[in-house]
Amino acid sequence: MLIPKNSLRVGASVGALLLATMVPAFAQEAEAVAEAVETVAAGSGVSEETAYVFNTFLFLVCGFLVMWMAAGFCMLEAGLVRSRNAATICLKNISLYSVAGLMFWLIGYNLMYGVEEGGYLGTFSMWSAGGDPSAADGYAAGSDWFFQMVFCATTASIVSGTLAERIKLWPFLIFTAVLTGIIYPIQGSWEWGAGWLDAEFGFSDFAGSTLVHSTGGWAALMGAIVLGARSGKYTVDGKSNAMPGSSLPLATLGTFILWLGWFGFNGGSQLALGSVVDANDISNIFINTNIAAAAGVVSAMVLTQILYGKVDLTMALNGAIGGLVSITAEPLAPSIPLAAAIGAVGGILVVIFVPLLDRLRIDDVVGAISAHLVCGIWGTMVVPLSNGDATFYGQGVGVVAIGAFVSIVSLVLWLVLKFTIGIRVSAEAERGGLDQSELGLVAYPEFVK
């Protein structure tokens, strides 16, 4: 029976009109029906398939923004290391992004999202391409996979900066492979895979202050402890020697890239665009993300001006990152003033913790532990101020559990690497620069004095 689409519609209307005039007695019942129809119509303002496309496109657009953060970390770190190590840090950054993508595909994704509700880890099975295209989730499985993959890579990016200028290339990449294939996915499964932290403690981490940034920070901290400081960084009487970065404009560029990418990081974590509510929420996330970063810059500038009489550019840059990390656990619920305050404290924490770590002789070349780990904890603990579903207790459990797990596994792994293949270049290689010893080339062959 062939029924042209238009005749159906028209026919229906005709039927309606006729009946509406023919059978006035049914008017009351008609009103009840009208309301029901109204409801249906309002709910279908964005059709399921249209929402599917919106949600998928959100993942792809935000995903490419987060992918771009890999370049941001690369430029930030290339600018903050000395020129003799700049090519090596570039190689580490592009290769860690590559390794992260491959490992997350090989085992990470299923380990993270194959977890049972309330469980402790997913399955060890290789991911099959594309997923179910007609998934009832309301988005293309592949777009979600892409978005989650770039998050995994971000975690690895955090580590490279801290350990720059002294770690060997291949051991670093082995650590990266384990971090992105196993460590990150397991702890991620506890919360974003709907595992025990989510199910039992109501732990809340919207876009990953803890799951991404603290995780990277803990892994970096353990690496810094096992690896030791750069030679000459700390004098015997406890002083810290400045080892200024080779290109502050590149470091600034990297920070701007990270800031840009963070709109994807936090905005995409809404996980849906296909409704008025989602569109409103993502807009507010953009505002809060931006205001927290701005407040982090200003607070770091003001504090360094007060403490040192001068503003330090690298502190302002890390202030931006600190503000961004701080708002990442809950970029949606806070009012704008609260978001500004959360970010401002992030900027202050960076200014306090960078010299503090130096006093502890923990050598973090780019300040990543302060910006990502410390601000990640701060951002996570402050969620209950604006999000009624989170509790300080639950947040604390999450911070401690993930911190303990990531730290212990990372520590063991760093130690194993240290006492097997070794993780540190020779003192001579360090003096001459890793570009020469590890790569056999020079980042800026014509520039250096």
Place this chain on the structure above:
Amino acid sequence: MLIPKNSLRVGASVGALLLATMVPAFAQEAEAVAEAVETVAAGSGVSEETAYVFNTFLFLVCGFLVMWMAAGFCMLEAGLVRSRNAATICLKNISLYSVAGLMFWLIGYNLMYGVEEGGYLGTFSMWSAGGDPSAADGYAAGSDWFFQMVFCATTASIVSGTLAERIKLWPFLIFTAVLTGIIYPIQGSWEWGAGWLDAEFGFSDFAGSTLVHSTGGWAALMGAIVLGARSGKYTVDGKSNAMPGSSLPLATLGTFILWLGWFGFNGGSQLALGSVVDANDISNIFINTNIAAAAGVVSAMVLTQILYGKVDLTMALNGAIGGLVSITAEPLAPSIPLAAAIGAVGGILVVIFVPLLDRLRIDDVVGAISAHLVCGIWGTMVVPLSNGDATFYGQGVGVVAIGAFVSIVSLVLWLVLKFTIGIRVSAEAERGGLDQSELGLVAYPEFVK
């Protein structure tokens, strides 16, 4: 009364079919109904909620592109200053973007958009988060806010380059705060807030040749006059000494970033994506924006080749920017050839005005006054050629009114800053570079001869 959605639809169809066969007498009336239904169906091709999501996403995507322009200005300026001032200009750029965001939130937005129709300024009230989520405007209020905020920040970015290498950090930031919190919003309210310029003179400035670029340019010009030229820039016999920028590749990168961001700047100024008409318009805006920039590059190259026998890279870069600024007042209405012509003239204006300003001993480190102010005026005055709603008179009134307002307020503010806290570093600090005196560090510690 519970009515499953599908049964409703099916029922309706059945009713229609039955009636269509049962009551042929009503056929004629049915046809009239058919047409009405057709109209309704065509009009609702993009549902209101779907359009809402489209419009919001347009603001967010174009907004992050415009945010990215802050990095473009930063790289352009870092590449065009001498290395001893490169870190300072980076700090100025990331902090001005931060200050702009905070000030626009604190007072700017309401001052700009809280204006009555035909009025002269909005209200002095702090903005409340997110706005009405079910706004009848057809987009998330927050997404519009974000988009307007990055425009405000762009205005401030224009100023930093002109005044580089000699202005103190904090007075510059105080000026930025007033510019972005008060000056920009007030003049913006006259047009985009539907104030007097829009209501009484039909002034037309699609994406801000005058409201953003000339405004930034006037503020920069007044600053350059009050601040004076860099020491050694002009000799007593009126000659101008070249002070070549430290990294032309970074300056080129900055220009490419600006070019990319401009698609968001002009495209997003359509303010809607959720209809076929809007999609068509934005596509044409992308084409015109690109062709104007391309024409600006080529015209600047050809003219410098003719005038000087060699092509100047910095002129080609400023030619791109000049072309982009020129098309910004009306990127939609012009045909492609007209857009190319408008952009080409922009490139020529830059090549003419950069040395002209030098002859007037107005020291503009990056050529921002030529590219943003001069081309901004050009682009605004040429709108009536393609947009029948604009008149040369109305455009002239807008250019003069905004120019006078911004210039006078900026001049007073620069003078107040000069004679209170001072705006210029000492001659010694200038010689040694602002990085050393203002920040106590060096942008490229290993590179400089």
Place this chain on the structure above:
Amino acid sequence: MLIPKNSLRVGASVGALLLATMVPAFAQEAEAVAEAVETVAAGSGVSEETAYVFNTFLFLVCGFLVMWMAAGFCMLEAGLVRSRNAATICLKNISLYSVAGLMFWLIGYNLMYGVEEGGYLGTFSMWSAGGDPSAADGYAAGSDWFFQMVFCATTASIVSGTLAERIKLWPFLIFTAVLTGIIYPIQGSWEWGAGWLDAEFGFSDFAGSTLVHSTGGWAALMGAIVLGARSGKYTVDGKSNAMPGSSLPLATLGTFILWLGWFGFNGGSQLALGSVVDANDISNIFINTNIAAAAGVVSAMVLTQILYGKVDLTMALNGAIGGLVSITAEPLAPSIPLAAAIGAVGGILVVIFVPLLDRLRIDDVVGAISAHLVCGIWGTMVVPLSNGDATFYGQGVGVVAIGAFVSIVSLVLWLVLKFTIGIRVSAEAERGGLDQSELGLVAYPEFVK
């Protein structure tokens, strides 16, 4: 006859309900109707106009990503040339992008897409602005134009790197004008314009491994042969002297930009977003594109480690590009493991072909011939492994036909330019650097030793 939308709907529903209860005898027929209605409803999940907006926005977003690749090529090349040629390569990159846009508008587009089915070239007529806004194609004609234009520009970007450090500016731009206005569009018409390669041989090149990358590569190869190697590059006894690039961090940044842009390049080549199927496909394209690049990086790293005992950063960067080019001919059909394998081979090809070309004394400053031409052929020939519509024969015909056409026309053009206006700077100018001789300035005036 005015019929409010809601009353229509409600009326229809009432009619339906009444009839459904009044006339149970028609139940069986109703079921048949129900199925038909179901089908119609499912098919219209994304309305035509909504799909139109989606498709258009895909072109614009992916188009700006591909535009951004122009900056990627610029940074890659600026980082891989010696500093004395860095400003010139920047100028070439921004001007070739400008020229490409203008030429594609002037004649290229119609030459490419005005072709008859199965034909050999389109029409020589200037493109008229914007196209038909109500095009039945389901997207804004202007958005497609923008997307195709940036592809044309990409082709030209490939040439500049190979010929750097010795070619004159204006002859290069003349070649660019012919390449983007005539050569690229004609061969493009054969396949994407639905010409003879598409119609008769079922040639398949999803996003341009051959049409864009090999085309650029062939043009570059012919240029390199006619132009000759840089002086001092090859010794009389056949050895190749390393001429290390001036800034490997900039080269890395360029590679990251290209990687990011490639999501637009391959993703946008789906040419539609407005359906569930398209959303799924683009998601899988993103995954395959990323995994191929990642595999290219890793395979190039491992191979250089094995061959030379050290990892070469520039090989890793070109490995990423090689992987990306390799997957470009078919980024949708391959499974993820196959995509990884295709990309990995791309990385290996780069490591093999870069020294091989040197042994042939073909001087390719940035390795573009290996990454774009060789991997472009590889990627095209491997399409039949996953795409059943393609044949090795058809692919071979396409590779040979386009290769022959582009090579011959390019060769003739390079020779004509060589023997008329000349294409090579003087030996003295080459020694001193093209920045000095062609532009009269220095890219990094303060840095060079």
